[in-house]
Amino acid sequence: MESKNKINFLVHKSQKSILIILIFIIFFVSMPEHVNANSGKILFKNHCAGCHLNGGNIIRRSKNLKISSLKRNGIDNPESIAKIVREGVGRMDSYIDKLGDNGDQVVANWVWEQAQKAWVQE
Numbered sequence: 001m002e003s004k005n006k007i008n009f010l011v012h013k014s015q016k017s018i019l020i021i022l023i024f025i026i027f028f029v030s031m032p033e034h035v036n037a038n039s040g041k042i043l044f045k046n047h048c049a050g051c052h053l054n055g056g057n058i059i060r061r062s063k064n065l066k067i068s069s070l071k072r073n074g075i076d077n078p079e080s081i082a083k084i085v086r087e088g089v090g091r092m093d094s095y096i097d098k099l100g101d102n103g104d105q106v107v108a109n110w111v112w113e114q115a116q117k118a119w120v121q122e
């Protein structure tokens with residue numbers, strides 16, 4: 001009787017650890033960082049690339065997203081880009097309504113990262 005209880009206990013314990021491992025897997029898969037790694041790219045593709053394909057600017061060529069242009073226009077961090085996305089600039093509208101929660105930050109971080117890498121996709 002006692003040994004049966006012990007086996008029951010062991011089975012119970014291993015089921016518990018499987019459950020814990022599952023919870024961990026679900027947690028890591030759904031981590032916001034994982035989503036963000038790609039969602040900046042997707043947001044850009046859906047909402048910015050129409051005018052800023054590969055970091056250019058089809059309407060005002062000098063106001064592109066390459067590092068030299070950004071710096072020339074006083075944009076030297078992701079937050080400045082996020083601000084432009086929220087408020088618009090010159091002939092560019094605000095895109096805040098289209099990007100979802102934190103979308104301005106996510107896409108701005110992605111743009112900034114691409115600018116550092118000279119928009120060369122790996």
Ligand code: HEC
Pocket residue numbers: 044047048049050051052057059060062063064065066069070073075081084085089090091092093095107108111
């Ligand atoms: C309909 C075309 C259009 C779309 C779509 C668009 N932009 Fe722009 N963007 C412009 C224009 C035009 C300017 C220049 C505005 C001005 O100064 O008159 C600009 C300027 C900028 C600048 C400043 C660049 C510089 O060197 O001064 C940033 C940063 C920027 N856009 C980011 C974005 C991001 C991020 C998105 C997507 C959320 C986006 N834009 C979507 C047209 C667009």
